[in-house]
Amino acid sequence: MKKILISLFLFTIVFTQDMISSDNSREITIYKDGFATLKEPIVWNLKAGKNTTRFDNLSPNIVFDSPNLDLQGVQILSQTMNRNFNSSDSFLKNNIGSQVEIRLSNGAVNQGKLLDINGSSIAINTNKGLMVFQRTKIDFINLKANNIQDKFSPEISWDIFSSQDQTVFAELTYLTSGFSWKPIYKLELNTNDSSAILNVDAEVINHSNINLLGININVVEGELNQVNNNRPSSMQMQARRLADDSVNNKLGDFYIFKLGNNLNLKSLESVQFPLIPKRSISYEKIYVFSNVERDQKDEPLDIEISFDNSEENNLNLPLPSGIAYLYERSVDNKLNFLAKNNISQLYKGGSASFSAGKAFDIVGKRRILNYDRQSNVEESTISLQVINSSEKPIKVKVIEKIIGDWVVKQSSSMYIKDDASTIYFPLEIGPNSSQSVTYTYKKEWK
Helix, strand or coil: CCEEEECCCCCCCCECCCEECCCCCCEEEECCCCEEEEEEEEEEEECCEEEEEEECCCCCCECCCCCEEEECCCEEEEEEEECCCCCHHHHHHHCCCCEEEEEECCCCEEEEEEEEECCCEEEEEECCEEEEEEHHHEEEEEEECCCCCCCCCCEEEEEEEECCCEEEEEEEEEEEECEEEEEEEEEEECCCCCEEEEEEEEEEEECCCCCEEEEEEEEEECCCCCCCCCCCHHHHHHHHCHHHHHHHCEECCEEEEEEEEEEEECCCCEEEEEEEEEEEEECEEEEEEEEECCCCEEEEEEEEEEEECCHHHCCCCCECCEEEEEEEECCCCCEEEEEEEEECCECCCCEEEEEEEEEEEEEEEEEEEEEEECCCEEEEEEEEEEEECCCCCEEEEEEEECCCCEEEEEECCCCEEEECCEEEEEEEECCCEEEEEEEEEEEECC
């Protein structure tokens, strides 16, 4: 019976047609929509006349019509994509029921009948019963089967005419699915309620079954145009401009971030790389009491943390949308988790705000003291009170939503009209004290 060792996690570079590795590095640029561009440097030794060259070091998730070969000094006669291949995963699935040998990264070897394979695990039936192995812990699988296919990856071939014997340097760029990334913000608040440490990482995710070893990694912030088959049509043009634009941290109208060179991104791994160096910033904590017209309630106030993306705040950077984790360092220097938020794309000069839950010691009370409605007139008097039972002075924003054609007839405190349906009262309340606001609004309609 014929044996084969199927490497599920090793993506080996194989060059054909007298091809050798060039001095340029491989590079991947990952977009947020699950696509990436891969740049492969190639060197070919060509003979005078017509040459047929091949390249099969391709992602199985390649977008078939996307490859672009940048090659100078010769004539490219044709480019052919060979799609007649199966992935090792699909081949194994077609051989469920066959005998396999699994060697784990710790050296343990297990034999049995293949029962199931998916993106994260492999199940076999052994003499000890059912065993399920995490794929990240497997070194290799030995499949004992007949009629092993010869090809597990796509291949591109070119007919190239050269006027002389020469060595040529080419660069192949193509699109592939199976990769994504997201920014991870970690904001560490100090106990003084004014300064924080901001750390931003890029979490890069390899959903594919290939290893990328010793590769340069870039990530792009921006939403690209999509066509009906979910392939980003504008990415092909952008990919060809990548080498020139990346040095300026721009990719067309998008921002590109260089994560580093000679990095490793293994199959089914999520790796966090530094995106923006850690820095000290200032922030503001404010307590928010938000209400609509008919509310009558007693409730703890929302905690809002905000910071400015400005040069004065040690930032003024293009900050991509992502996930934000808030921590606070206690008086005994221990770091405690506060909240998790989404952060929207933040332009230079903008501001970001996060919810940090509800305050235990800060309570808001709202009462409708008077409400009078006639045929085309409505008038209401509202009482607002915020109680600060903590040991610190606080800033409070009391928000009132009023819908319709309204005016504030009178108010015991200064307010700010935020938009056509919102006013708010900015308050500063000392420790162990409270502050009250009473106002009357009037609405009219025809």
